[in-house]
Amino acid sequence: MSGALSGLLVADFSRVLAGPYCTMLLADLGAEVVKVERPGTGDDTRAWGPPYAAGEATYFLGVNRNKRSITLDLRADVEVARALAARADVLVENFRPGTMDRLGLGYEALRELNPGLVYCSITGFGSGAGAGLPGYDLIAQAVGGLMSVTGEPDGPGTKAGVALVDVITGLHAALGIMAALRHRDHTGQGGRVGDAARSSGAGQRVEVSLLSSLLSALTNHASAYAAAGVVPQAMGNRHPSIVPYEVFRAADRPIVIAAGNDRQFQALCAALDRPDLAQDPRHATNAERVAARDTLVADLNAALAGRTADEWFDRLTAAGVPCGPINDLAAAFALAQDLGLEPAVELDGVGQVANPIRLSATPPSYHRPPPALGQDDTWLREILDR
Incomplete structure (x- = not known):
């Protein structure tokens, strides 16, 4: 069964979490995602263990299924990277702002090669005055206000138990990409996957940042400040506006x-x-x-x-x-399974968290386990030589 995004080629220059999470969602829905990694070490998260499964850090495994992996030194192999971008429908990158421009892989340079390219940049704090700030989830949680409303009153501030800002930003990136592709489809020249769509001239740049994504995700707290000037405080597990x-x-827990x-x-x-x-x-x-x-x-x-x-x-x-x-993760997965939500799948004997999106005609698919570093180098050369 073809996925909803079948035929789209995504050049994934991102690493760690926000970008890879975004591109995995696209891959689950049928896009061909080519993950570009550093020779020798690859994505940082390949080394973020324990725990490990099948010899790989589970952190890496959790956001990189359904992708191909190629290795490029972006200084020495920039022409190969440009050739990949020239064929891509989507490019995703999360380098520090300015890095891709210095390499000759910025949006303005690549749109000359590929006018229909949807170019998504994920930053920590934007490409302006915040360009030099490090884009780490923990930093965003701290300076973006999330830690100020998490934890007990008068406490030092508590981070969420997962890199939540990265995940939210990845979701926003995926939505922005889909909106840009939809716009390309409506130009009258785009709308067809392949050369006609890429030559349409209707590509655009998509920009998302950790800080802006977090402020949006703070919803009622952010609205309380923006609309009424109220600065919310941490309340532990209590809600500021609803009781109980x-x-x-209970008697036991x-x-x-x-x-x-x-x-x-x-x-x-x-x-x-x-x-x-x-x-x-x-x-x-x-x-x-x-x-x-x-x-x-x-x-x-x-x-x-x-x-x-x-x-x-x-x-x-x-x-x-x-x-x-309050369940631990084992109980949470068991509950989801009991409810028929099928929360996990297996790829080559390794468990994976299922994509949460359900589509009746073009559901997500799981056809390729997270790749070994550089396993598709030969494949890329063959594709570019055609």
Whole structure:
């Protein structure tokens, strides 16, 4: 079955996480992705272990399936890189701003070779005054405000448990690329994969940054500041605008309850055999529950102490109350499997996290395991010689 992006050639000059995550999503959907790596060492994440599987760092394995790998010294082999870019529909890079220009591989130079090229640059802090700042996820989490709203009140600030800003930026990059390709399709000259589309002159540059992506992803917190000048603070597992919407204590372990409206709150109180809490005028609306947060949470914890988290999960779910125990990843994968979500696949005997996108006619496919360094060098030369 052909993927939705079959026939598109992606020249992937990115490394580590944001760029490779973006290009893996494109590859899962059918694009031919050629990963360009440094000779000898390759992508930094090849060395980011333990843990390892099949001799490779699982960090690398997690974002590089369905790709080919070629090795190029971008100084000595720049003409090969330019020849690849001339044939590509999409180019993705996340070098420090200015690097690709100095190598003769910047957007302005390559659009002369390939007017239909969609050229995506991923930076930490843009290509202007922030061009010299290092584009690391942890730095972005710190200076971009995420750590200020994560963790306990009065704490030092806590990072998310995964490089979340890189992932969000990779998603934005993929969306920007698809929008640019859609625009190329609508020129009347593009719309066909191959030489006609690339010669259409309707390519463009796509730019995304870690900082801008994070500010967008901070949603309600960022809106509180932009619209009302409110600077949010860390609240642990509590929500600034909804109660009850946090972690509670069951008899054996924590459970999350997210009663986001009055109906759900009333159902919660009934399931806890505490209808009086719903009838209390201090809890009549969400705004009043936010004001009475401390006493209400104490009452809810007292009621929850009588049953285990799993018992409450069954009971509250049946009552229509959103809730769930705090799972580790093993339990999370097991839950997804039980729900029929098929969260993992195998490629050459190595587990991979499945692409979360479901398409009825052109679903993601898993046809090529993460590549060995430079395994497609010969293939590239053959392609360029045609």
